[in-house]
Amino acid sequence: MTDHVVEHATCLGCGCACDDITVVVREDRIVEPERACSLGRLWFGTGAVPARVRTEGARDVPLASALDAAATLLRDAARPLVYLSADISCEAQRTAIAVADVLGAMLDSVTSGTAGTGVLAAQRRGRASATLGEVRNRADGVVFWGVDPAIRYPRFASRYAPDPVGLYIPAGRRGRVVMAIDVGTDRAPADADHRVAFTTDEEVTAIELTRAAVIGRGAGGGSDSLAERTRALADGLRGVRYLAIVVDGEPVAGRDPRRAEAMLRLVEALNGPTRCVLVTLRAGGNRSGADAVMTWQTGYPMAVDFLRGAPRYRPEDGAAAQLARGEIDTVLVVGSPLALPDEVRARLGAAGHRIAIGPRASESPYETDVAIDTGIAGIHEAGTATRMDDIPLPLRPALRVPSLCDTAATLRTLAARLVAGRAARRPEVA
């Protein structure tokens, strides 16, 4: 490829999935991802990735040999796990799930080990939400609850809320009330119009008291500090027409696991007195895409067990727990090995065999029996990814590296081998 520019590229550096990036390429290297934030720049890098196909002992082998080896290991596995990591497209995710289905494997994704608590709470309770564009166009009140998006979601404020002009918010930032809720050391944005602080121990009670005040079941004239703060907060929340409460869906150390459901209940209760939506911030690499694709193919967004020939939901007993018990003997990680949650990465050693197919697979921080480097979705590979609010976006790769395998195509070939092998082993009775 020569020097060129790719416009309207989608960045998967975080779940904001900014799709206004102009990627400048010179001498087959990304030299400038224009408009990308600091995280986005890190994510794009220069676009240089290894392009190896290796089997045990770090030997370089032809792709066909590596796929044969992978198919053999997976077919012979008693209890295989297919794990969806980051930086793969929805198209690759669709095929990876097919591989898990054919194998009767356990299937899990990064969501399970990160945002799983919130996903489960929403399944129990439901969830009142909106797409980010709706928040931008309509929210006259924005609450940042224990999160400053500037840290993990740098362009959230400028692209979605509170900064931009919206359809019904012509004054932009000045047309919105911004409320900051500090929780322990998790500070909300400094430039908020109002600020309330809770300790981490207080947080869930504070959410519940705020909800009680919203629905008129407040603790009456309670004058302790928490009751006063939550009553005032409830008044503020009810006072806007269209409220967005922004929380971090990714792990935050030291938070009470009941917080997710309490927050859903608060948001639900605010619908009635006013309109209110919850915005759950998610990290990048198309991890929310995995939730969507798993849901449409299997019925469940994470932690699916195909062992008995059809999907069963195992959210309380996902990949990390099964690895910890030593039940998994062969793991296929699809996607970036560097994005694995610690609880999974640390336990991969318990499995007898490890296969990695994804960006930088050959540089996995654990030993692999087979490693097939593929491109990064959105940098080297086309396809689709979803934003944190499930909006699908096309990927516009800036780099094409002929020696680099395509993730979805590699998985399709692997799936075909597994199907052919299965048919050969179990001939159909005429």
Next chain:
Amino acid sequence: MTRLRITGGMVHDPANGIDGTVGDICIENGRIVATLPPDAPRLDARGLVVMPGGIDIHAHVASSSINQARRLLPEDHAGAPIAAPVLAHDDNGEVLIPRSGSGGVVPSTFTTGYRYAGLGYTTVFDAAVAPVSAREAHAQFDDTPIVDGGCYILMGNDALLHRQIAAGERERAREYVAWLLGVTRGYAIKVVNPGGIELWKRNVRAVGSLDDPVGDPRVTPRAIVETLADAATALGLPHPVHIHCNNLGLPGNVALTLDTMRALEGRRAHFTHLQFHAYGGAAGKWSSGARQITDYLATHPEASGDVGQVLFGNACTVTADGAVEYLLHASSGRKWVNVDVEVETGCGVVPYTYRDRAAVSALQWAIGLELFLLSPDPWRLVLSTDHPNGASFLSYPQLIRLLMDRSYRDAQLATVNQKLLAGSALADGIAREYSLNEIAIVTRAGPARLLGLTTKGHLGVGADADITLYAPDADRARMFETPRHVIKGGTLVVEEGQLRRAPAGARHHVRPTYDRAIERTVREFADRYFSVSLENYGA
């Protein structure tokens, strides 16, 4: 299989005036042809009923909103794990991976495709696709095998459209509609609760009249449906504007439904899931408005509809109509998902159970049946359950039995809550029983005609070889539940009652031409108010 002669079946092909005549159907390269050489392979259909493949004119199977419903129902899926089918190994080099899935009221995509085909349905339209999420809808259809698919694109609450109406630019609106259909690969214009979703975003939960202003006084439900009905006609779309009226599910809403129909008098329009919009009375005193609807249809050939039948059991309400889902959540206490979707629409999900002992459920069930049984013209009032809102598509055979078998229907009627049924047509006794030909009309020929699908819904020369063969059975539910053979595009997908092949379905979409000047208008609007780049919008 490139050729096949289906011999000796009782053919029901109402579009071609054939009502149970014994004859042969010849297939070559996926199409129906006049003749085949004598040595062509044969499928013995003696004693079997032969119909075109079923066409679902209104279901929710492939969209971001139906995926919200899937995600919300793990407990429902848990009761219905579905193993992958055992498919035939045809030696054509194609590697097809049979897929497992989840059943329940909102099945996973592969299971959805297999099960529609297993019922003899070969074409399914998703009735509510948000433009900004159209890419996901198509991806879900890509994972829904066998059936042809298509997307209706939500437009009735689109902010740019409303601006055009406010500016008196109704004719320019058609250019925007054409652009939007093309960029989303849509098939038809869908209107859900015209103006009402925008009002819900402002915390207004019901529409008072067709002339309620939606922001600007010139933007009203009336102006919205008129503009979009005219756009569909002017663009020559195969299907007219597909309308979900205001105030779905609210007692007394039939008046507004009839107002909407009258507003479009003389214009082609399709009114969907009419059962949910045919309630007379007031809170606590619901009554049937079915006869008012069928009387209107009898004298207005330009209007068509589908029923949206309710059947007893578990369902899941899922709609772009966020307001109604909020109200249902508030009244039922069931869990609730809401997603307000930028610029154009919304989404709400509430799981729901229709109980035969509950007065309102029983009335809803009765109203649906009344619409069918009082219908003046089966070509213009066709079968749907608004899957999964009124019931799962898997209950179509049960519905067909209710329509074909009066004694079965009357026996069920006797067991349901009678509180709100007094004086209703169904309680007074309706003798009508649908014939096989009428069933073929409301499930095949009628939907095809309303959708403008000229090669579907009939078995004449040139038609797509989408064909279902049933073994006659006095129990019509059993008959329609288990077709003996199903052929899709010339491929025998169900063979002797077993799903054996699962080719990919096609996608139906339109690409009307438009005045390119509209692109500038869209760009100016998108640059300010879209959260995605215009280049990345659509599908």
